Amino acid sequence: MKPRPPAIRKTPTLKDVAREAGVSIAAVSYSLNGGGTIGEEVRARVREVSDRLGYRPNRSAQSVRTGRNTTLGLVLPDLRNPYYPALAQSVEHAARQAGYTVVLIDTSGSMENEIDGMRHLEDQGVAGAIWCRTSSQDTSEEEDERFAMPVVVIGAPGLTYDNVTINDREGGQQLARHLLAMGHKRFGILSGKSVAEGKDERKNGFLAELGGTGEVAWQHKSPFSIDLDQDVLDVLERRDVTALMCGNDMIAIGALRAARQLGIAVPEELSVVGFDDIPWASIVTPALTTVNQPVAEMAAAALTLLLDRLAEPHRPIRHYKVGVRLVQRDSVGRPPA
Numbered sequence: 001m002k003p004r005p006p007a008i009r010k011t012p013t014l015k016d017v018a019r020e021a022g023v024s025i026a027a028v029s030y031s032l033n034g035g036g037t038i039g040e041e042v043r044a045r046v047r048e049v050s051d052r053l054g055y056r057p058n059r060s061a062q063s064v065r066t067g068r069n070t071t072l073g074l075v076l077p078d079l080r081n082p083y084y085p086a087l088a089q090s091v092e093h094a095a096r097q098a099g100y101t102v103v104l105i106d107t108s109g110s111m112e113n114e115i116d117g118m119r120h121l122e123d124q125g126v127a128g129a130i131w132c133r134t135s136s137q138d139t140s141e142e143e144d145e146r147f148a149m150p151v152v153v154i155g156a157p158g159l160t161y162d163n164v165t166i167n168d169r170e171g172g173q174q175l176a177r178h179l180l181a182m183g184h185k186r187f188g189i190l191s192g193k194s195v196a197e198g199k200d201e202r203k204n205g206f207l208a209e210l211g212g213t214g215e216v217a218w219q220h221k222s223p224f225s226i227d228l229d230q231d232v233l234d235v236l237e238r239r240d241v242t243a244l245m246c247g248n249d250m251i252a253i254g255a256l257r258a259a260r261q262l263g264i265a266v267p268e269e270l271s272v273v274g275f276d277d278i279p280w281a282s283i284v285t286p287a288l289t290t291v292n293q294p295v296a297e298m299a300a301a302a303l304t305l306l307l308d309r310l311a312e313p314h315r316p317i318r319h320y321k322v323g324v325r326l327v328q329r330d331s332v333g334r335p336p337a
Contacts, residue, residue: 012053021049070100072306073121073129073149075114079106081224081250082278083295084132087154090299092131098307100127108136109194109224119286120336122148128306130154131161134194152302152311156317162305164298164320169276170289171304171324174212175245175273178289178326183334184243184271186215190232190255192247193221202275204243217241226254227290238261249274249281249290254330256284267333286330297322 018025023042030038031046031293050057050293074091084106092102103126107113111134121129130151146160153163179187187210191203207216217240220232225245231238236244236258246252254273259266266286274281277292308315 014055016053017046017050017055021046022236029162031111046125051337069125069127071103071106071119071124071126072100072303073103073124073126074107075107075117075121075129075131077107077132077134078109078224079115080312081248082227082280083276083293084251086295087132089301090296091303094296094300094303098303107134118147118151128152128310130306131301150306150313152306152309154298154302159317162309162318162320163303164305164322165292166298166322167324168201169205169208171275172202172207172245173209173328174326175275176206178328178332179243179245179271179273180210180213182243182271182332184214185335186217186241186243188217188235188241188244189219190222190228190244190246190251191219192251193223200247202247203245219238222247222251222254224248224250226250226257228254228258233258233262236264236270239264239269243332244270244272246272246274249276249278249288252288252290252331253280253284256286267331269336271332271335273332281327282329288331289332290327291324292327293324294322 007084014025018028021028021042023031023046027038027042028046031043032050042051072095073087076088079085079088083181088102088104089310092104095102103121103124105117105120107117114131114134118129118131126149129147130152132154133156151161153161155165157163157165189203189206191200203219210216218235222228228251236255244252244255246255252272255272256266259270259272264270272288274288274290275292281290283290301322305318305320308318
């Protein structure tokens with residue numbers, strides 16, 4: 001006997017709801033969309049039947065009929081980093097609350113893929129896009145990239161697009177203040193390799209807060225990954241610093257793993273701090289001291305800027321900066337005597 005094909009449930013239509021509720025198709029449409037001069041009793045009956053049958057509006061058909069596109073694009077650098085799935089979830093939730101769906105593109109950390117992804121969203125005719133840019137390209141060059149859709153950038157300031165950024169500098173200062181208060185005087189820095197030279201505000205804030213109080217023994221660049229290069233492992237093995245500032249939590253978690261492999265006790269011999277407060281930060285051992293970014297606030301701000309731009313295409317560019325806060329956990333202690 002040949003296996004039967006999977007059963008596919010018939011999707012209820014507007015006509016099915018109208019037949020079941022005993023009203024016209026127009027009355028169903030008005031009842032569900034809030035239009036027309038329909039009595040409350042009819043509206044209530046239509047909604048009850050709609051819920052019971054499991055009717056879902058055809059958004060594509062609605063877009064054609066009303067001329068309102070309800071699809072947005074979201075371009076993210078690397079879904080392997082837990083920070084970005086959390087951001088994507090927040091954007092999707094905020095968009096859904098506003099009546100929009102989201103198309104997601106993961107660019108695997110490639111600036112070229114980012115531009116291709118944005119062009120793809122253009123070709124698909126999305127209403128607008130939220131672009132979480134990598135830091136690999138100098139933002140002054142963004143003037144060369146124009147798109148035929150409204151764009152909001154997350155994480156990279158600039159003059160071309162509405163953007164949402166975090167106070168990276170303040171976060172770096174908070175980390176430095178905390179480590180200095182714990183008695184640390186000699187530091188190592190692992191900053192992100194993709195961040196343009198001179199634009200690493202996390203590191204700049206950290207260095208500014210140290211002033212002449214602490215000494216930076218060495219600085220290295222690392223990919224935003226838990227896999228650290230051999231030259232970083234070599235410098236950690238020298239054991240010549242008591243505290244390590246990392247450009248993000250992925251690097252910091254890689255440093256925790258490397259310290260364990262090298263027999264360096266954290267935080268007894270080496271204190272480690274990160275940045276972002278990704279979900280992993282609270283469950284690694286020892287739990288990571290880091291700087292929290294308010295992901296939900298960033299997503300809501302980006303969506304608000306995008307919807308405002310759709311409503312007012314010619315309004316001035318807006319910039320929104322969110323604050324950060326230090327999260328103290330177990331990876332920081334006092335330096336060894």
